[in-house]
Amino acid sequence: MTTEVVLNQISKKYGKQEVLTDISLKLKPNTIYGLLGRNGAGKSTLLNILTNRIPATSGKVLIDGQQNLNNDDALGKIYLMSEPNLYPTRAKVFQIFRETANFYTGFDFELAHQLTNKFGLNESLRFGKLSTGYRSILKDIIALCVDADIILLDEPTLGLDANHRELFYQELVETYADRPRTFVISTHLIEEIAGMVENVLLIKDGRLALDDTTESLLARSYSVTGPEEKVREYTAGLNVIGHDSLGKLRSDYVFGKLDENRVLPDTVSVEKIDLQKLFINLTEQSDEEGQK
Numbered sequence: 001m002t003t004e005v006v007l008n009q010i011s012k013k014y015g016k017q018e019v020l021t022d023i024s025l026k027l028k029p030n031t032i033y034g035l036l037g038r039n040g041a042g043k044s045t046l047l048n049i050l051t052n053r054i055p056a057t058s059g060k061v062l063i064d065g066q067q068n069l070n071n072d073d074a075l076g077k078i079y080l081m082s083e084p085n086l087y088p089t090r091a092k093v094f095q096i097f098r099e100t101a102n103f104y105t106g107f108d109f110e111l112a113h114q115l116t117n118k119f120g121l122n123e124s125l126r127f128g129k130l131s132t133g134y135r136s137i138l139k140d141i142i143a144l145c146v147d148a149d150i151i152l153l154d155e156p157t158l159g160l161d162a163n164h165r166e167l168f169y170q171e172l173v174e175t176y177a178d179r180p181r182t183f184v185i186s187t188h189l190i191e192e193i194a195g196m197v198e199n200v201l202l203i204k205d206g207r208l209a210l211d212d213t214t215e216s217l218l219a220r221s222y223s224v225t226g227p228e229e230k231v232r233e234y235t236a237g238l239n240v241i242g243h244d245s246l247g248k249l250r251s252d253y254v255f256g257k258l259d260e261n262r263v264l265p266d267t268v269s270v271e272k273i274d275l276q277k278l279f280i281n282l283t284e285q286s287d288e289e290g291q292k
Contacts, residue, residue, distance in 0.1 A: 002030065003077045005027040010022070021205075021206045023059070029182055032196055035185065036186075036279050037202060041206070081140060081142065081154060085135060089127055092124055093124070097123075100145075111144065111175070115145070119164060137164065151181060152184045155187055165192060184201075199213050200217055218274070218275065218278070220257065221255055222255075239256040241282055242281030
């Protein structure tokens with residue numbers, strides 16, 4: 001059984017500041033999403049609205065057709081792992097597992113024990129004694145072990161070293177293969193998740209700027225490199241979202257269709273760009289436009 005999540009015209013204001021504006025989307029079942037956006041874009045706010053931790057100013061969140069407002073049945077199908085530390089400092093790791101199982105009755109204790117061993121997390125330690133990294137590891141383990149259909153991960157690798165980050169991504173992919181469900185990963189480390197993300201949600205200036213498959217986005221993302229004058233001539237009129245220069249060489253980053261009728265000069269090359277480069281140029285574009 002899959003769970004359907006629909007956001008319908010979600011907006012959020014804090015006083016006069018509008019953090020989110022008219023966001024509508026539908027989470028596809030059994031899909032790994034990358035929720036991307038710069039600091040302050042509203043990613044965490046959106047995830048907290050999804051789980052009814054904070055209210056939207058307007059709009060609705062529907063989980064299997066039911067509003068999520070004070071609806072335990074609906075909210076039991078979704079789990080948010082986030083930065084704030086909500087656990088009592090004196091609670092031990094194994095006690096936190098047991099408490100979680102009171103809300104998510106299908107909590108996988110066997111997997112939890114396996115993961116604590118792999119990550120080197122002592123289940124007898126109190127939460128308050130854990131480092132920032134191990135607090136993240138504990139919350140990540142819980143997210144992988146709860147029996148929810150929608151798993152929301154807000155900066156899941158905060159404080160983790162490179163080895164632990166790699167281990168977490170590996171375990172996420174394995175548990176996803178064993179039990180397909182929907183993951184939404186909000187992170188700044190785009191390069192590390194690019195290989196697993198199937199769909200991208202990009203929040204820009206509080207609005208949903210992109211909602212598309214990673215494959216589709218990268219298929220129309222290009223770097224045009226060569227002598228500056230030749231590059232400018234070739235990309236004139238195309239959707240250039242950014243550029244880099246080194247001496248007399250220039251790279252224009254194009255998002256969208258290229259003009260097949262244009263002749264590519266011998267000194268100019270066209271290559272694909274990765275998800276991180278696309279994200280950087282799409283989100284910096286508004287800053288540059290605002291400075292003009």
